[in-house]
Amino acid sequence: MARLVLKFGGTSVANLDRIRNVARHVKREVDAGHQVAVVVSAMAGQTNMLVDLCRQAAPLHDAREYDAVVASGEQVTSGLLAIVLQEMGVNARSWQGWQIPMRTDGAHGAARIGEIDGERLIERISQGQVAVIAGFQGVAPDNRISTLGRGGSDTSAVAIAAAIKADRCDIYTDVDGVYTTDPRIVPTARRLDRVAFEEMLEMASLGAKVLQVRSVEMAMVHGVRTFVRSSFDDPDAPQTGIGNLPPGTLICDEDEIVEQQVVTGIAFAKDEAQISIRNVADKPGVAHAVFGPLAEANINVDMIVQNISPDGKTTDITFTVPETEYDRAMKVLEERRESVGFGAIEGARNVVKVSVIGIGMRSHAGIAAQCFRGLAEKGINIRAITTSEIKISVLIDSAYTELAVRTLHSLYGLDG
Amino acid sequence: MARLVLKFGGTSVANLDRIRNVARHVKREVDAGHQVAVVVSAMAGQTNMLVDLCRQAAPLHDAREYDAVVASGEQVTSGLLAIVLQEMGVNARSWQGWQIPMRTDGAHGAARIGEIDGERLIERISQGQVAVIAGFQGVAPDNRISTLGRGGSDTSAVAIAAAIKADRCDIYTDVDGVYTTDPRIVPTARRLDRVAFEEMLEMASLGAKVLQVRSVEMAMVHGVRTFVRSSFDDPDAPQTGIGNLPPGTLICDEDEIVEQQVVTGIAFAKDEAQISIRNVADKPGVAHAVFGPLAEANINVDMIVQNISPDGKTTDITFTVPETEYDRAMKVLEERRESVGFGAIEGARNVVKVSVIGIGMRSHAGIAAQCFRGLAEKGINIRAITTSEIKISVLIDSAYTELAVRTLHSLYGLDG
Structure with missing residues (x-):
């Protein structure tokens, strides 16, 4: 019972x-x-x-x-x-x-x-x-x-x-x-x-x-x-x-999963758009100055990537928004270009986020490298990368969605 | 307010x-x-x-x-x-x-x-x-x-x-x-x-x-x-x-009605059927013996008329039921004819109950007599009569509905 x-x-x-x-x-x-x-x-x-x-x-x-x-x-x-x-x-x-x-x-x-x-x-x-x-x-x-x-x-x-x-x-x-x-x-x-x-x-x-x-x-x-x-x-x-x-x-x-796979699945999210802000001053508060207004405008921001700045003065920030919010997000940022202080704003519609997911990643090294090599071999350019303990996400042009998903699905031994 | x-x-x-x-x-x-x-x-x-x-x-x-x-x-x-x-x-x-x-x-x-x-x-x-x-x-x-x-x-x-x-x-x-x-x-x-x-x-x-x-x-x-x-x-x-x-x-x-009319309105209920039971023993419990089984069969009985028995031994009971229940009611009664003990059961479909209503009746005599005379003058036969303090109801053939209602409406001065 x-x-x-x-x-x-x-x-x-x-x-x-x-x-x-x-x-x-x-x-x-x-x-x-x-x-x-x-x-x-x-x-x-x-x-x-x-x-x-x-x-x-x-x-x-x-x-x-x-x-x-x-x-x-x-x-x-x-x-x-x-x-x-x-x-x-x-x-x-x-x-x-x-x-x-x-x-x-x-x-x-x-x-x-x-x-x-x-x-x-x-x-x-x-x-x-x-x-x-x-x-x-x-x-x-x-x-x-x-x-x-x-x-x-x-x-x-x-x-x-x-x-x-x-x-x-x-x-x-x-x-x-x-x-x-x-x-x-x-x-x-x-x-x-x-x-x-x-x-x-x-x-x-x-x-x-x-x-x-x-x-x-x-x-x-x-x-x-x-x-x-x-x-x-x-x-x-x-x-x-x-x-x-x-x-x-x-x-x-x-605990209930006896034979844990390293990679469990490949997910992808279409209808994303990428926005990159160049030459943002690398100082405290700048992330909030960028993302605060987007949050206020109820724009859902995902996959934020910021690199260590090479010169210690300015950096680039890349993130994604739903494609339907792209125009609104660009407008919000343009209005703040002077007050926040940054250089060019670049954007791309038609991008897709492909993710490799698996709880076994935590105890296996080299999963990310395997992903990048697999995509490179197919000539797929990676626009941005984020990772967590159990997932690797890459942003690529949406034209490559099927190719990327199939490549990774085979690569990690998921084909039935 | x-x-x-x-x-x-x-x-x-x-x-x-x-x-x-x-x-x-x-x-x-x-x-x-x-x-x-x-x-x-x-x-x-x-x-x-x-x-x-x-x-x-x-x-x-x-x-x-x-x-x-x-x-x-x-x-x-x-x-x-x-x-x-x-x-x-x-x-x-x-x-x-x-x-x-x-x-x-x-x-x-x-x-x-x-x-x-x-x-x-x-x-x-x-x-x-x-x-x-x-x-x-x-x-x-x-x-x-x-x-x-x-x-x-x-x-x-x-x-x-x-x-x-x-x-x-x-x-x-x-x-x-x-x-x-x-x-x-x-x-x-x-x-x-x-x-x-x-x-x-x-x-x-x-x-x-x-x-x-x-x-x-x-x-x-x-x-x-x-x-x-x-x-x-x-x-x-x-x-x-x-x-x-x-x-x-x-x-x-x-109390709120300053100029109370004697008669306020004429109502009528179509789709009634009349049932009369002849020669019912005139003794305690007989009404219950007749109407109990009808209630158990969920048949809604209205307008019950029972006369004083002329010989002190048997009486006639007349009542109405919705026309849709007529067949069922007749069947229920036939089944009990011997146990209850009565003579003929007579019925009529296509009857209508016409009612004269008015709270002023309580203080005015002769309203009922006026009604009966008015209907008699038009040659309308009254099959049964019931009254309350503020209403007189007569059962007539439904063919006379319009004539009876119009006659009474004029008779009591209700025409606009």
Whole structure:
């Protein structure tokens, strides 16, 4: 007997037929003797429809009212799934965020989960009742409905799993697991059986869109074993995969990963733009003078590289921004050229960040050198490099994306 | 300065244009210095759509889950109206049933309102914030969403008005008030400026479909002055009617009605069927033996007439049932003919109950006689008669409906 959280996204509950399919997955786990909580999104299209209504009502609308309107989508799904489960003879009831309660901060529209009181849920699921929980929502300190922002249902599910001390949080999605890289680019990409939290965090934030970054962060902090699997699987198929798990990818503590690969995957983030500032005075406060105004303008800056200045007086700073923010970022910087004091500003659209990720890197030398040599052999120019303990990222021209990803995927022995 | 509750039904909030029109009505009252709470229904069609989803999910579904699903419709409208009001510069926020809280009993799907704590609402509206309340719903003792049953938003509005001690509850609807009878049958029907609670209760339960019976009952018990007016009125038109009120009908205590008419209106209920049981033993318990089984079969019995038995041994009982229940009722009775002991069962479909209503009847003699003579002069046969202090009801063949209603409408001087 295990305690499980199962999470189903919008396409998995798009209509009653699909909701019935979800119910069969739930029933299978109940029949296996597990205690089950289910977290559901709104039926596909509903959230967009409700968001549109709010926008039409007023372009700049109160986030608290937006939350009241938009959270209704998950409310509907939770009730319908409970009805379908009961029809199948499974004891079930729906839970809204305020009923649990799932407390969040007051940042309506993009709330962060605070304390979740898991007691009532634990009491009910221990009695064999399936808890069908409306994802994506909670209750703010002012007793009003809050939502977690788009994609927040993954985070809801992991947070619920932490609160009820679940053995595993199963994320049912439209892919059957986490791959060594995007299979659309590298047909030999393999599904990973296990990925460490830290690796998944890098992969999630670097463009592998399987899981929301926030949900992986939360899983790591609370040690929630998170299992990514396909909602299109036949619910009645035998649940046989590796290590007593059905087919999918387990995101877990590195201790659980017996044979750790040096490199786990190759991620890439398209739609980036590069900005380089030349001859910036090399003195305290200059980084803040550059990046402060960008932060104020709500421009998300990534991959900052600053070299030691050769003459001790000026240096160059390179960083990336989302391509859609490129023009705005350039304008913000031009306006401050004189006050901050720097030379030329150079930029390039159409760059891509390719990252080599692997927790095994920490104990293996030479991984970065291998990467640089591999790319050089293919004639791919590296525009900038950043590294962390478990990842190497290089910025290259986007025309070389596929070549670079395939080269690195082979180089580190990831081809299936 | 007054404290007002305004209630808008589904057609009044059917889309964002109509919601903007509602907001203009609200803004007018706020600009006039009033404290305002608004009660809204779901956007037209939404409740039916949600009910259909529940039915498709399972024909026999849990009423608690049905409530969670269906209540989402009003939640959406309340949020949208709050957004539109804010956009117009009116301070407003939405309230769900559980936030007020509006406590109900546990009869999910058809809950009855219990205690409403008006304190939080009063605090906010006293500060000039418009409360936009999701109608039709509350929170049951188990902390789950409850709904009041179809048409429950009128009842919500009156209950809120009682809880916050409102000066008036304005029901905006698709007619511009309560008429002396149905204007489609009697073109000379007049709008009534004022109607006493008791009269409205008779008119509501007798087929004038302006207000839900439950809402009128609640208005009477709590003395909530309820004003019926058209939601199609131009919100910016001058608010000039009779007695400092805009055009519409005020339902109020009879003390407020200075010039009381003897007869206020003529109501009629179509789609009735008559059943007569002959030669029933005239002894204690026989009424229960007849009507008990009908109640158990959930057949709504109306207008029961039993005469004193001429011989002291047997009597005849006549009553009406909805025409749709006629066959079922006849079957239930036939099955009990021997055990209860009665002679023939006779029935007639296509009968109509026509009622003359007026609180002034209490102090005027001869009203009933006038009615019977008027109908007799037109050759209309009366099948059965019941009376109360303020009403006379006659059962006639439905072919005579229009003739009878027009005759009585003229007879009591109601023609405009």
